[in-house]
Amino acid sequence: MAFIQAVLDGLMIGGVYAVISIGLTLVFGVMGIVNFAQAEFLMLGMFVAYFAWAYLGLDPLIGSILSFIVIFCIGFLVQRTLIQRVMKAPPVAQIFLTVGLLIVIENLALLAFGSSFRSVSTSYQTSSLRIGPLFVSVPYLAAFCMAVLSGFALWLFTDRSWYGQAMRATAQNPLAARLMGIDVERMQQIAFGLGVGLTAFGGAIVLPYFTVNPTVGSQFVVLMFTAVVLGGLGNVVGAVIGGLAVGVIQSLSALLFPIQLQNLVLFLVFIGVLALRPTGLVGSSR
Amino acid sequence: MKYWPYLLAALAVAVLLPLWLAPSGYLIRVLTLALLFAALGQAWNIVGGLANQISLGHAAFFGLGAYTSTLLLINFGLSPWIGMLAAAGIGALAAFVLSFPTMRLSGHYFALATLAFSEVLRVLASSWGSVTGGPAGLSVPFSPDSLLMLQFKSTRPYYYIILAALLIVTAIFVAIRRSALGYRLRAVKESISAAEVIGVDTARVKVIASVISAALTAALGVIYAQLTYFFDPDSVFGIISISIRIALITILGGVGTAIGPIIGSFLIVPLEELANLLLSSRAAGLSQLFFGILLIAIILVQPRGVLVLIRNIVTRARRRKPS
Amino acid sequence: MTKAVTPHVRGVFATRRRVLALGAAGLAMPFVRRASAKGAPVNVGVILPLSGANAQFGVNSRNGIELVAEQINARGGIKALEGAPINLVIADSTSTPTTAATVGQRLITQNNVVAILGAYASSLTLALSEVTERRDIPLMTMSFSDQITGRGFKNIFQIIAKASVLGAAQLDGTVAIAKSAGQTLERIAIMYEDTAYGVSQAKGLRDAAGKLGIKVVMDEAYPLGITDVTPLINKLRGANAQAVFPASYLNDGLQIIRSMRQQSIAMPIIGGAGGYVIPDFRKALGEYAENVLSIAPGNYDLAPQLTDAFRKKYGYFMVHEALEHAVCLDVLAQALEIAKAADPAAVRKAMSEAEFKGGWCDAMPGGVVKFDQTGLNTHAVPMMVQWRGEDLVTVWPDQLAKAKPVWSAA
16 A cells, blocks of 8 residues: 555656656757756746746746746747857867856846745645545645646647647757758757746646745756656657656655665666666667 | 976976965965865866766765775774775776766766766765764864874965875876877777777776776875865765866866866866855855856857967967067 | 845944955955954954855844844944954855865955854854864854864854754653643654754754653654655654654755645644744744744744844844854854953953853843853753744743643644
């Protein structure tokens, strides 16, 4: 029974991890860049949703859409002004540009919002449903549902819309895409905006049970990167499966090992996957 | 080489300067830290510069070094010099072990794997409290001024020890670069497949480089512990405070060059101090923000580092002069 | 709303030019004389984490110090030094111990500080103290890791009880409160975040439980940045404890309390200070914060006549780290009066020998501060506090209590 509860909890939080990770893998998939600053956009998304709640009274689950839009625009601009310039530079330069971005965003947030932790209060924060002997936390369930909805929306976009298909083409082969008349730079800007926007969305939907402060990004970095690597860098479906897997692994490891070591388990899985199947456990890609 | 006179002059300055500074003052401490990070950068340069393997987890070896010698000192009273040998051995072993899962990785994947490895060690150091002292960290037991125990009240002796360390690491770097190993590393850097074709054992070559680099980094970790007298898992296994900083220093200075890490360190360390000095009391986060903006600016202007930037400026200036 | 930028205080009598000249002289000459002229400002170093994860607490602490500095300067500065004003030299330790130490070195050499207050987090304070001890500059702190006073240092002054004492008091207080409500405590659950703060608190609790023969049915550490506490709460549910003792900061603390509610786990919660005793805790939980207990090294309701000034100035009640740092500065000022010189050695002597009363010492238990040879304030007594509405009320020990404790299953 404890096992089933753990799996259930793991899947629900895994859904959120999945949304957060899709963003990271999307950026790598289309542009080949590992964005070390990804978690900072998560933090920004949380702040947007927080202020939407504090000043407009919007529940964070609705505010998350606003987060997505705002961070998408910011991401678009960041790609255009900064990241674009290192697209052709060696990986070293790309890595350190995003590291610099990480430092800048975190400290800008510190200057703008201050260091205190902000939390929202919603009506459902402390409720849960009971299904037999199992507990289902309502905020988790709500976040999971939003995650599923966003996944569906993303699928519609990439599979059914022209922009989505153009993005996939750019990811597969930028030169061919350009020859087909696709504005590759524009696609990369959209992809980056989409990527960080999704991660920001993911941050906003966990706001009901999480607090936000400029340093909150670092708490999700391990999870994001493990999920993405598990699923294969660049593989969106992989990121979903990776996210769910990370949630379940985290949850189950608590049954066997001290909770303090849960990150250790994840790291070892991370290294193991990189060693044995760097392209991820799901299918083959890049 | 036409640079010899400049190098000798610089060395003379480096040796004589501390005699003018307060032996336990602020300036000498900043210089000592700059020398330490220059040495660390140089050790990193062996893998990052010569082998082109961007490791973001060198803190793993640094921390292993600090913990090994300090635990030996606390539990057995062993001199940190012996501790340094042990640390180098353990660092080398760790690099060897790490090379197995990371053998076929490169670029982003390699960076991520090394990062994960240092984090594993950090979590272990933090949770294995009975052995490592846990998150509270370790204090180096006090002993009166002694070369044998590598402990001094004033900063000046540390300055000279670390200066010597920097010279040794730089000498090793240059020696490798010029040696057969260096040729093979360059071949690997240019193109792994081509290197394999001409018979270079790419795996062995990469492992040797990383083992040497790790051993040196671990030894420097010992000196760090003796300098600061206290450390905890976050300070020696820190991603941003150690791993990224080391890589950054070398890259900004000019990765792959012998002088790069030195330039990088003497740029970054004093700059961070200056930013803290001027900005930290005004508003929280301002000094770090400034640092991040600077980093982005340098990457955008000249990703190959300050050395190349300076060379370009000098070349352009020479071109403008009437010949 | 929190202020993002707070300029640091300058002494009333120091003109800009004089301070700039002092600073320029300090930068130009590494060898700076220690003697201070008549009425010249006394430089006091303040090293706190103003950026990074502990920024909030660093800022709170700084606010407390600035309040007292203003008060001292407003009433004429240090009388024994001809009205010399206190000049705070504030610097960000960042969250890296090495930086904290280097900053300490800088303040000692360049700014000629007579003493340093800092650095909130034990690891920062430990690193900083290695510098101050070797330069013979007094360091005053409210960090409470046992290590701080356990190294035989002569220049360290810790204003509150150490971690093991806090942990033991947390249990003793709880046992006493439970008993007064008619319940004998036999089985407890301990959960703690895995940095020095949580680990040392938990050890204190564990050792105390062992001595009292109380069974610890759950004893779990969790990573500080935990994103999902359900495994922790699931374990709690199955542990059959009578009370839970979480040592958490805010983010994890809120998750724990909310999760407990979700799963309808009703038992008294006794927090380990940290995130349980700040206004944000109450703001986030609303009515669910009611009656949550916590251990605290200090509390503002011991001296409302002093701490209300803080609330008026900054808009929130005086959190314990602000209060303790405020007391530190007041004690330093009193030590300067006794020493009659802005000389670190004289100040150190005064601090280790004198008994400090009055002023902000009224906000400490017993109204007295006296340091023993290891640097610990022998009169520091931890207290149990409880949330009543928007306020934290001291409920134990009886001689300090302002209200009767409520022992309720939350």
